[in-house]
Amino acid sequence: xxxxxxxxxxxxxxxxxxxxxxxxxxxxxxxxxxxxxxxxxxxxxxxxxxxxxxxxxxxxxxxxxxxxxxxxxxxxxxxxxxxxxxxxxxxxxxxxxxxxxxxxxxxxxxxxxxxxxxxxxxxxxxxxxxxxxxxxxxxxxxxxxxxxxxxxxxxxxxxxxxxxxxxxxxxxxxxxxxxxxxxxxxxxxxxxxxxxxxxxxxxxxxxxxxxxxxxxxxxxxxxxxxxxxxxxxxxxxxxxxxxxxxxxxxxxxxxxxxxxxxxxxxxxxxxxxxxxxxxxxxxxxxxxxxxxxxxxxxxxxxxxxxxxxxxxxxxxxxxxxxxxxxxxxxxxxxxxxxxxxxxxxxxxxxxxxxxxxxxxxxxxxxxxxxxxxxxxxxxxxxxxxxxxxxxxxxxxxxxxxxxxxxxxxxxxxxxxxxxxxxxxxxxxxxxxxxxxxxxxxxxxxxxxxxxxxxxxxxxxxxxxxxxxxxxxxxxxxxxxxxx
Numbered sequence: 026x027x028x029x030x031x032x033x034x035x036x037x038x039x040x041x042x043x044x045x046x047x048x049x050x051x052x053x054x055x056x057x058x059x060x061x062x063x064x065x066x067x068x069x070x071x072x073x074x075x076x077x078x079x080x081x082x083x084x085x086x087x088x089x090x091x092x093x094x095x096x097x098x099x100x101x102x103x104x105x106x107x108x109x110x111x112x113x114x115x116x117x118x119x120x121x122x123x124x125x126x127x128x129x130x131x132x133x134x135x136x137x138x139x140x141x142x143x144x145x146x147x148x149x150x151x152x153x154x155x156x157x158x159x160x161x162x163x164x165x166x167x168x169x170x171x172x173x174x175x176x177x178x179x180x181x182x183x184x185x186x187x188x189x190x191x192x193x194x195x196x197x198x199x200x201x202x203x204x205x206x207x208x209x210x211x212x213x214x215x216x217x218x219x220x221x222x223x224x225x226x227x228x229x230x231x232x233x234x235x236x237x238x239x240x241x242x243x244x245x246x247x248x249x250x251x252x253x254x255x256x257x258x259x260x261x262x263x264x265x266x267x268x269x270x271x272x273x274x275x276x277x278x279x280x281x282x283x284x285x286x287x288x289x290x291x292x293x294x295x296x297x298x299x300x301x302x303x304x305x306x307x308x309x310x311x312x313x314x315x316x317x318x319x320x321x322x323x324x325x326x327x328x329x330x331x332x333x334x335x336x337x338x339x340x341x342x343x344x345x346x347x348x349x350x351x352x353x354x355x356x357x358x359x360x361x362x363x364x365x366x367x368x369x370x371x372x373x374x375x376x377x378x379x380x381x382x383x384x385x386x387x388x389x390x391x392x393x394x395x396x397x398x399x400x401x402x403x404x405x406x407x408x409x410x411x412x413x414x415x416x417x418x419x420x421x422x423x424x425x426x427x428x429x430x431x432x433x434x435x436x437x438x439x440x441x442x443x444x445x446x447x448x449x450x451x452x453x454x455x456x457x458x459x460x461x462x463x464x465x466x467x468x469x470x471x472x473x474x475x476x477x478x479x480x481x482x483x484x485x486x487x488x489x490x491x492x493x494x495x496x497x498x499x500x501x502x503x504x505x506x507x508x
Contacts, residue, residue, distance in 0.1 A: 033227065035122040041224040042079075043086025051083070051208040052195040056091075058163070058206065064092040065162035068128075068203075070152055071097050071119075073112040073229035076167035078119070079217045080209055082226060084165065085123060096159055100130040100151045102144040105233060112229045128155040156203045163204045168193050171214040174264035175244045179425065183472040184328070186310075191272035200318075210265070240425040282311040292319030296361040302339050309335060320363060322349045324374055327428060329474025333435045347434050348464070372467055374430040379421065379498050383429055384505060387465050391429065392501040395421075398494060406490045406497075415502045417478045419488035422498065427477075428470045432463050438476040441483035449476060456481065469500060 048056070059065060069084060071077040081097060088095055099116040103109050113129060120127040130151035132144075156164050172193060180189045197205040209217070221228060237243040252260050283290050285304055288297075289312035296316060301309055313331065317323040326349055337345050338356065346364075347354040353364045377383050383391045396402070396418070405411075406418050432449055439446035453463050458481075469478045477485040480502040490497060 033122070033225070035119065038224050038226050039082045039086050039123070042082050042220060042226065045220055045224065046083055046086075048087040048090050050212060051087075051091075052210045054195045055206050055208045055210075058196045058204070059091055059093065062162050064094065066094045066096065066160055067163055067165055067206075068096050068098050068152065068156045068159065068161040069165045070148075070167070071099055071116050072167075072231075073099070073115045073119075074167070074231060075218050075221055075228040076169055076209065076214070078167075078226060078228040079221055080165060080167040081119075081123075084208070085125075096126045096128065096161060098128040098130070098152055098155045098164075100148040101132065102148060103132045104144055105231070108232070112231075115229050126159075128159065130155070153202055161203060163206050165206045165208060166193075167209055168207045169209040169212050169214050169217060170265050171245075171261050173210065173268050174249060174261050175241050177264055177268065178244055178248070179240065183426070186307075187271045187275040187278070191268055191275050193268075194272060213261070278307055279311055282308040282315070286312045289313070289316040290319075292316065294362060298338060298356055298359055298361050301361065306335065306339075309338075316361075317349070320352065322352055322363075327374065327430060327433070327470070327474055328472075329470075330433045330435070332474075333433075348431065349433075372429070372431040372465065374428065376426045376428055378426060385429075385467060388505055389467075390503060390505045391467060391469070392499075392503070393427075394499045394501070396497040396499055398490070398497050403490060403492070403494065407492070413483045414481050416499065417480075417484040418490060418497050418499045419477065419484040420490060420494055420498075421496050422471055422477060422488060426472060428472060428474075429467050430470070432466060432468050432479075436468065436474075436476055438479065438482070439486045441486050441489050443486065449479065452479075452482065467502070 059067075067084070069077070069081045071081050081095075084091070084093060084095060087093075097116065097120045099113055101109050101113040113131075117127060117129065130148070132147055152164050155161075176192055177190055180192070183189075193207055193210070194205075195207050195210050197207075199205070233239070234242060235246070237246055249260065282304070285308060286296070286300060289301075293316070296312075301312060304312065310331065313334065314323055317326055317331075330347070330349075334347060334354065337347070338361070344357050345355070349363075355362055355364050372385060372387070375383050377391075377393065379393050379395050381393055383393075385391070398406075411418055432453075434448075434450060436449040437446045438449045438452060440452070449468070450463075458466070466479055466481065468476055470476050475485070477488055478500055484500075
């Protein structure tokens with residue numbers, strides 16, 4: 026439902042909602058965080074949808090009890106044209122009726138073509154900047170209990186540990202950024218909408234939420250209902266309990282790793298290799314991730330690269346040097362340390378969805394385009410009429426997200442037409458590609474680390490176009506501003 030904000034008596038409706046839901050319905054760890062913060066300024070992210078409207082009204086109803094000072098933020102990603110503008114106008118009218126300060130963000134015209142993933146990234150960047158500028162101690166999001174299972178299923182498909190499956194966390198901390206709070210994680214989506222309807226509070230509906238071509242929507246509308254029917258039970262509460270238990274386990278492992286190797290978490294210049302390798306693998310992984318994070322390297326370091334580093338350390342190699350962007354991870358029998366890589370530019374790790382354009386620090390871009398192949402297009406591809414220097418067309422990899430990063434030692438690749446796979450470094454040597462240029466070439470991989478394309482090479486053999494291929498992905502590598 027959606028009545029214009031000016032037609033609603035917002036103060037009365039907020040009070041009625043507060044009578045139906047007291048402050049105890051807020052997720053306990055979020056309440057504890059707010060109590061410890063002491064009268065915090067809180068930025069409430071509001072899209073205009075049911076969950077975020079409910080969150081804003083609930084916090085407003087109990088702001089005196091919780092000691093809160095509230096501010097609203099809305100980001101117009103302009104993904105749905107006039108409908109996105111109406112979402113922004115709705116939130117603006119609601120904030121004005123409630124007497125709350127509002128920060129409005131809007132995607133710039135010169136932003137690259139984007140998908141839902143890029144829109145989330147731009148929105149988060151805006152929210153964090155708005156929170157810092159307004160002096161807000163945290164950002165509150167409207168995620169609720171039913172979001173948990175959807176997130177877990179998506180992350181299971183990518184392959185994550187307890188930290189990844191513990192998301193979305195009620196209280197999520199980020200170095201140098203305001204915490205993210207999710208006060209509604211113990212409330213069901215259906216209960217939230219029923220409550221809004223009961224008191225007459227309206228919200229904006231995003232029609233794209235029904236588009237099952239988007240992975241999360243397919244999970245919500247198709248996969249999870251089928252799972253419910255197959256199990257003859259609602260899986261969402263169990264997923265929420267699993268999330269809580271996994272968060273507890275992750276916290277315990279993190280504490281143990283800090284106790285066993287505190288220098289890794291302090292960003293020490295060197296780590297003792299024998300002590301590191303003496304740790305159980307789960308603690309070793311945490312210590313290395315923390316150490317890389319202290320140097321700003323973790324974000325661009327793939328899960329597969331971390332697996333290789335752990336394997337090299339544990340298998341007893343006496344010496345090694347492994348690339349990590351502008352740094353080299355070096356170790357001998359006793360120590361692990363970082364050295365500067367002699368490069369002028371390095372690629373940052375980026376995740377993107379098919380259909381998105383990625384802008385690279387080198388001045389290039391990679392365009393990705395979903396294709397429905399007709400007979401003529403398919404025949405031209407099979408005939409080799411694709412220039413591997415700047416284009417690749419292959420079957421859809423079957424993943425929501427792809428990774429783009431620099432070459433890393435140990436990467437293997439089996440390009441189309443080759444007799445087998447070998448190290449990407451050997452392919453570079455065969456092609457006489459200079460070492461510095463290797464670091465500037467984007468490597469496109471699946472989330473597992475499997476290389477599917479490097480400009481200058483054909484795409485991966487395993488994803489080649491066949492005579493019956495109907496859906497494909499085209500990647501194009503080009504200069505952003507050609508001379």
